[in-house]
Amino acid sequence: MSKDESQRDLVYIIILPLLLSRVIHNQIWISLSRYRTAKGNNRILDRSIEFDQVDRESNWDDQIIFNGLIYYIGYLLLEQAHHLPLWRTDGIVMIALLHIGPVEFLYYWLHRALHHHFLYSRYHSHHHSSIVTEPITSVIHPFAEHISYFMLFAIPLLTVTLTETASITAFGAYITYIDFMNNMGHCNFELIPKWIFSMFPPLKYLMYTPSYHSLHHTQFKTNYSLFMPMYDYIYDTLDMSSDTLYKKSLEREAEVPDVVHLTHLTTPESIYHLRLGLASLASKPQSSKWYFWLMWPATLWSIMITWIYGHTFIVERNLFKNLKLQTWAIPKYRIQYFMKWQREIINNLIEEAIMEADQKGIKVLSLGLLNQEEQLNNSGELYIRRNPQLKVNVVDGSSLAVAVVINSIPKGTSQVVLRGRLSKVAYSIALALCQGGIQVVTLDEEEYKRLKTKLTSEAATKLVLSKSYNVSKTWLVGDGLSEDEQLKVPKGTLFIPYSQFPPSKARKDCFYFSTPAMITPKHLENVDSCENWLPRRVMSAWRIAGILHALEGWNENECGNMMFDIDKVWKASLDHGFCPLTMASATESKNYESQRDLVYIIILPLLLSRVIHNQIWISLSRYRTAKGNNRILDRSIEFDQVDRESNWDDQIIFNGLIYYIGYLLLEQAHHLPLWRTDGIVMIALLHIGPVEFLYYWLHRALHHHFLYSRYHSHHHSSIVTEPITSVIHPFAEHISYFMLFAIPLLTVTLTETASITAFGAYITYIDFMNNMGHCNFELIPKWIFSMFPPLKYLMYTPSYHSLHHTQFKTNYSLFMPNTHVKVS
Structure with missing residues (x-):
């Protein structure tokens, strides 16, 4: 090794990787917490998390950037911070003692001071706005608090640096310890097993648990300690229900929902938009981001996992009045659903999910996106044929999707163009419109012939074959609508999709409606993420259909050719508080995007x-x-x-x-x-x-x-x-x-x-x-x-x-x- 190589300072080199590792560490905790709280076992609090909390906590990485700045400044100013060894036992022991002593003691009294009404109203209330905590709630503070906490945690690091007992391991381990304990204490599920405290009883004074700190966020005036409860014992601020809540949380079993919505991944980047992915992205409608290309290693890793992992996973939980809801996801992408050699694998995954739901006593399972693809399983009928003994109702939601599309057509419309791949929903829309006296125009002769076979002789008189793209400014579109076709339509045309996926938007002078969806009522709780590309608090018709089946007690499947009465389903959705999605609300995501800084x-x-x-x-x-x-x-x-x-x-x-x-x-x-x-x-x-x-x-x-x-x-x-x-x-x-x-x-x-x-x-x-x-x-x-x-x-x-x-x-x-x- 050359002399120049030996003189390179590993301390300086390692600062950026340390900051990146902290980001990854925090993200792992966020994903784990969201998965475990959705699953329900060991969950501490059942209260909901809403969009305002996600927005408030979306800048959690600012604290890492701020710390990084101080690390670099400290390195430049302190000569003793240069060329540190990898390990020094005396420095590690000194950091541990300084944390147990001065840091924990000073934090305890600082924390109590912050709960005085003068400081609480001006500073600490921001942190306590989150009663149900997520791991990253731990670092959501006003800037003045960040400075205070950094000064506290700097005591051990600065001491070992100035006494020349510091090491790279000591620095990295202490910073990681702080992040680990912060995240764990705010994760809202209990994970510390009883046997740890049984084997080493004094540990209860040296390590808090998630349920211990959760009480501080609900009771406010107890459990002030940082990570070590001993100061709460000393100064008599221990919450007497700490042990009870700890045992209760550990004994809590996984939640059994009433309704499950089965969805799947859409694109490799959609992993970031999942509720288990990046919380800030999940809280906004799915869209492509320029910085995704920087994240290709993580994207590639997730692709490999989805090809290897062969089981559905829980994404989200909601509460609708007394109805418990969950969303499960198939670890497959949209493109895989069109690969013939993948169809059997996907069908097996869907069938396993249905059988699992049936064994758990779940009432309804709705099929979302391509999990109800006709070429894959004939809108779910395949699973009913294979398992006639099923008690769970399998719902494809086609009836409500048809009702939403029909009620999205502007009042007074006498003619619409139907274009795109024909499906169960498309046939039903054409039949309903023709029976209602609205002329349905098709541009393809083959589509015209296929539609005519599905219509009654009276309704077929309203079906028209045309070669003109100017016959109507209202287009009902499905998969297969090309950009060339969009360019031929007149200015001001309204595109209303009846498909699961939205069409590409080739025209700026036309209007694009959302895929079939409705606005959810306020009593739908724990909504902190968007469903794919839909705006906030908007739910797809296929997902709503499953909820309606459970609410109304419709004890029958909606699969294959089975369709419910469209008017009956539409009325039920309105009666339960779901609202039609207008053009104004459909463009909410666009307005939200424009507010991004x-x-x-x-x-x-x-x-x-x-x-x-x-x-x-x-x-x-x-x-x-x-x-x-x-x-x-x-x-x-x-x-x-x-x-x-x-x-x-x-x-x-x-x-x-x-x-x-x-x-x-x-x-x-x-x-x-x-x-x-x-x-x-x-x-x-x-x-x-x-x-x-x-x-x-x-x-x-x-x-x-x-x-x-x-x-x-x-x-x-x-x-x-x-x-x-x-x-x-x-x-x-x-x-x-x-x-x-x-x-x-x-x-x-x-x-x-x-x-x-x-x-x-x-x-x-x-x-x-x-x-x-x-x-x-x-x-x-x-x-x-x-x-x-x-x-x-x-x-x-x-x-x-x-x-x-x-x-x-x-x-x-x-x-x-x-x-x-x-x-x-």
């Missing part, structure tokens, strides 16, 4: 673009200086300079963390427009004025021997510069420069004239000018200054700044030589 989303891509921008300059500079044309200095660059400048990306990480913190602290930074001319002009003027002026005098001050020897000499160690030399500074200088460049950005933010373009353009301008000024080859042609002579005062050149690195006492300006004063 692009500012927050765009920070990471901006940071990545800065890395790419800098790398392009590095590569271009090395190529041009090697080629020789327009090269400024001929002196050499050695390994020591490359090593010194290898951490150039630290500045981008540091900036990124400040951006995120600024976003969290400044309400004015939210929901910025893409463009505001006044803000862009203000940034330009503030840069030309205060920024350039203050930088000039700061730069001159840094060349004073006191500051130069302690700080700025590090930058000037590189006489022959590379583009990235521009950001190689001690940490104190980074802070100074960031404060300078923040003047325009903070000003436009506080005056509410900021825009996304202004922020992105100014940051890119700074990077561009920094890189260009240090690239060591001249690239600004003469004609630019000839055409616009004042430009020489507003834009420096690489050769101009190169002189500063060789002469030291000249050319101090930032990017604009207008502030330059030659010093003899």
Whole structure:
């Protein structure tokens, strides 16, 4: 191993993987908790979680970003944090003792103080808004609390660092321990077995349980301890029902629902939209995200699991009045349902789910999505034929789907186009419309013939074959509707799907209705996720049908060719509080999407673009200086300079963390427009004025021997510069420069004239000018200054700044030589 290799600091390298591992750790707890609470065994609280809680807790990763910022700052400021060993026993023992003593003690009294009405109303009530906790509720606090908790947890870490007993294992283990205990204490299911406390009784004072902390969220004035209940015992704040609730939760068995809805995965990315996946994504209608490609390792892993794992799994539980509901999922994707060699496997999975439901005494099982595909199982009839002794009612929901589609057609419509793959639902819609006097138009002769065989002779008179796409502006569409066909319809056409999956939207001047669905009543509880692409609190007709069967006590199957009376089913849905989905509510998801904050989303891509921008300059500079044309200095660059400048990306990480913190602290930074001319002009003027002026005098001050020897000499160690030399500074200088460049950005933010373009353009301008000024080859042609002579005062050149690195006492300006004063 080379000397340079041995000198690499593993502490610095491991910070980012540690942060990523914390994200994964937390996500595993979220998924496990949601699965176990849906299943019901060992569940502590039965109260529901709603969308407002999910929204409030969706920024749980902010705490990891904040911690990451502090880790990097601590590493830069503390020399003792460099080159730590992998293991030191004394440091690990010291961390354990400091946690048991000062940390737990101080947290206990801080926690009690936070429950004083003055602090509780201003801070801690935010955390206690979640009575039924999820693992990540543990880190949902106002920013002031985050700072307080971080200072507490820093006591052991800072102590072992300053006493030089720290190790990488100690740091990683302590941080992981905090995350583990936080997540476990808020997971809402009991998982600590009795035998642990039986074998080691003192452990009850050193480790809390999920049920122990759950009482704090329901009783508020008891069980204040962090992870170790001993302080509640000492100060008499222990909830007397702690042991009772612990035993009761452990003994609780899995819940048996009244109704099960059997669905399946749709696309590989749909795993993230499941309730067991990413909670914030599950709470919004399913849509493709640009960042999914970054998650391809997890996506690939999930695909492998679905091909190997051969059993349904519980996704969600709900409560409708006294009716217990569950959603189960088949671990198969939509594409697999159309593979002939997969059909038997899928049918077996569905049949196993039906048999399991029957054995458990479940009343109704509704088939969702392609689990009722006619080519697969003839709308579920296959399972009834195979198992005539079934007590559970199997429902495909076709009757309600037909009723929803028919009642979605605008009043006064006399003619509709029916287009798409014909199904049980399509035939029933055509029959109902024709019998009701509405003309049904088909564009395909084969479809026309097949439909006519399903209609009575009287109803068939309302069925019309046409080749024109302009016959009606109301289209009832199923699978197989092509984009070419959509492009031929008149402007303003309304597409109403009767299929399980929505059609692709090829027209912006047309209206697309939702797949058959209805708005759920308020007494449907524990709704914290969206059903596939449907808006919040909207449920597919096929799923509602199962609920109606149980509510109405219809003790018969709805499979194969069996259809219920459409009017009867529609009336039952309205009687039980379900409402028709209007165009306004169908577009709710679109409105919700428009409320998403692009500012927050765009920070990471901006940071990545800065890395790419800098790398392009590095590569271009090395190529041009090697080629020789327009090269400024001929002196050499050695390994020591490359090593010194290898951490150039630290500045981008540091900036990124400040951006995120600024976003969290400044309400004015939210929901910025893409463009505001006044803000862009203000940034330009503030840069030309205060920024350039203050930088000039700061730069001159840094060349004073006191500051130069302690700080700025590090930058000037590189006489022959590379583009990235521009950001190689001690940490104190980074802070100074960031404060300078923040003047325009903070000003436009506080005056509410900021825009996304202004922020992105100014940051890119700074990077561009920094890189260009240090690239060591001249690239600004003469004609630019000839055409616009004042430009020489507003834009420096690489050769101009190169002189500063060789002469030291000249050319101090930032990017604009207008502030330059030659010093003899």
